[in-house]
Amino acid sequence: MLGSPESKTKDLESIARSGGALHRMAARIPTYWTDARENPAWLPMFLLARTILFRKAHWLTARPVPREANSSPSMFGDLDARMIAAKLKSTGIFSGFTLPAEIHEAIARFAQETPCFGNFDRKLEFLAGEHTEAERRFGRTILSGHHFERVLQCEAAVAVQQDPLLLNVAKHYLGGEAKLITTRTWWSFPTKTATDADLSRASFKFHFDLDDWRMLKFFFYLSDVDPDSGPHVYMRGSHNRRRLKHQLTLLVGHPAEEVLDFYGEENAITLTGKAGSGFVEDPFGFHMGTLARQTPRLMMEVGFGVSKPSKRRYHGEPVIR
Template sequence: MPVNVSPTASPSGNDLEAVARSGSRFRRMAVRIPTYLADVKENPAWLPMFMLARTMPGRRAHWAMSAKYKPTAASAPSIFGDLDAAKIAEDLRRDGIFANLQLPAEIHTEIRDFADATPCFGNFNRGLEFLAPQHDEAEATFGRSLLSGHFFERSLDSPGVLAVQKDPLLIDVARHYLGATAQLITTRIWWSFPTKASSEADRSLASLDKFHFDLDDWRMLKFFFNLVDVDEGTGPHVFVKGSHSRRKTKHQYTLLVGHPADEVLDYYGADKAVTLTGPAGSGFVEDPFGFHMGTVPTTRPRLMMEVGFGVSKPSRRRFHGEPVIRR
């Protein structure tokens, strides 16, 4: 079954958590400056991307100069069946999202079993290591709320994760949409947990309950897969259709990528916000320049997988702790 689409109204782990808890978005930006400087030193082309890719004129110019993808052979068989990558790319250009992907049961079951049996790291902090089924005990042990559990490089120890990451449909869609230079840059799985003790700072750290857009490259595409059944109580993903291709001036000429929900929905339209629920294995692909957010689980933990593509040389610093890609 596909995802159900319905309307809806590198610092270290310790550094990231300290930044999120500071309570000031401007302070969070200031603390990231050393990381930004390291990115510029490693790749000077990062700075113009960081400054200009948030603006529509800058993005359109970069898209116009990109090498177009010209398929030379039929695509290899995919675990997703007979889907048309070019048609998916058309939907992405129109809406910014396509929600009709489904993993085979043996794939998402293997990843779920792996995530249950492999320790994850709470709140991006490698000092908070625990097994997801023991989440409540871990909160008691550490004396704090644990809103997320990331696996970092351990994600690539799952055969199911590697099978999804390497599936030919993903790179085919990415090249049709992003251009000939599209390449794999991130792969990760992570838990989001319901916890009564979560604060606004915790939710900000986990990119929950606040609309934002991603700015890790000039052009990006991200595939997401629900690895458990996701309903309204499981913290579903929300995306604002069309917000990838038009942008309020205030949302372009600012260093902030996160904006209040009422401000986003007032401009782009509340009817454009869709909530993505669905059974285990259901998935979708989106242009993460569009406004999106994860919501906080209230009844059950959510386990998700992400495979990301970009057009620039990946930096050594992995965003959100993603591992270096194994090719």
Template sequence: MLVSPSPRSNDLETIARSGGRLRRMMARVPTYWADVRENPAWLPMFLLARTMPFRGAHWLTAKQVSLPQNTTPSMFEGLQAETVVEALRMDGLFSGLVLPSEIQEGIALFANETPCFANFDRRLEFRAADHAAAETRFGRAILSGHHFDRVLSCDAAMAVQRDPLLLDVAKRYLGGQAQLITTRIWWTFPTKSASDADISLASFKYHFDLDDWRMLKFFFYLCDVDENAGPHVYVRGSHRRRSLKHQLTLLVGHPASEVLGFYGEDKAITLTGKAGLGFVEDPFGFHMGTVAKETPRLMMEVGFGVSKPSRRRFHGEPVVR
């Protein structure tokens, strides 16, 4: 039998949820402060880029780009940049990139042989195959393992980063200022010991990215990803419209019911596929990585933006106090 919650229980749930959000914001304060100190222009971006009027105004500063004929062949044969950009403008998402098998296998081999860092913490180092033992050794749930700057020593990953199609798409979509800002490889692990707070802090909820005024991110699955391996989810079209509530809050993460209630449940697409599948998205649109239930997910990201990247830390790495 279903029992409707009392107004009192709803109030308590709201207070608890608000407290959790406040704790998440406070945990990020050191990172935000360091970002402002390194680049004062970060603060107006962080405050204003979430609003459609200011965001639209910034898009008007995109430089026209006259792209020369590139003589370097792309590993993504037969794919035209115009096709990708057209889908991005309409949906915020294009799925149809496929890594050559030797590239996918090379990155996966690197990620399996090279130690990663648990939950963004460089003090917690382990190999992916030792995930269960690492949880016991560190005495905590491990939801993710990031390789951070170690990715720069992976030749196969660097080949993807340098592929001319990626920059071509980025410049056509973001404007002539587009530049590489992120390259990363990370694991998402199934675990039975994670708390709701762990899951929330790991961004397993709908959110949008505010790393720059304008961004584009290419993602590649480096292993088979089905519904039980933590597939990526994107809300199509949410990069072009935004509820007033989502513009006037400092929070970038919001409950699924709230997001899908406004943008439409039919707009959410879950991306599953074989190892090597790639897709590109405008990360201002709502998206999330789901929790891996049975098998780990290994993923690569190559991101482009229009502002200088941080030299103080590698992408995704918080300030360690």
């Protein structure tokens, strides 16, 4: 039976969607402890970067963009990095990227043919096309499937990661020290085994990211995404305007109704699009990935920051004890 006592592994998805906020924070303590031991500079960032005051102070340390910034041809055509960075500073988000067909089709083919890991757990390995069978075999609801470092085996994904426009946008927005931090592809799966609580928590929780003092993330849909396929939602302007309650707490996730009420429903942007469409955002702004209800969603992320990335584990992979 799903969630039976015989299942001893506590994966990140099940932890995130069970119990209260304190329970979820307690479950992440081993991960936080390992991050702090690996990089002592992580702890002050984690505690202070959630506040507008300290974030703005850190932005003052940004280095100027070097004049010799890469001007090599981009797969995205003649999009202007300065214009995109200016839009990001104003709203926190810019949409308008389109991957060439041969690129997004190659990455999608790779994602179909390469096993992923369910719910961030390397013990739950399966092919995306065998998702229903994997839920039966592992005896649990599986809402996501990440490829972790395997994405770097895909030449098309690496080409996106290394496209000069992405780094140019990052440098003009974050400062001259901007560097590549993460590249990942993952599936979001519809499931018939999720409880009402799973569906509620998965669909109505805005959060912001605290991976670094200054961050920028590019997202690309590798499958068609409509309102029933788990579209990404971003709260425009929330990257530089933050309710005090949302700064003076260790929680990064907050109920949708609370976020919508303060930042304004008119500022909630739901991003749908065809396979190959993309956008870039400052992930300090509130955002959420809604639940895929009808068809799976395949997505790619390329993230930039200003601090050194973790060498201990791949993006999103927790330490759970």
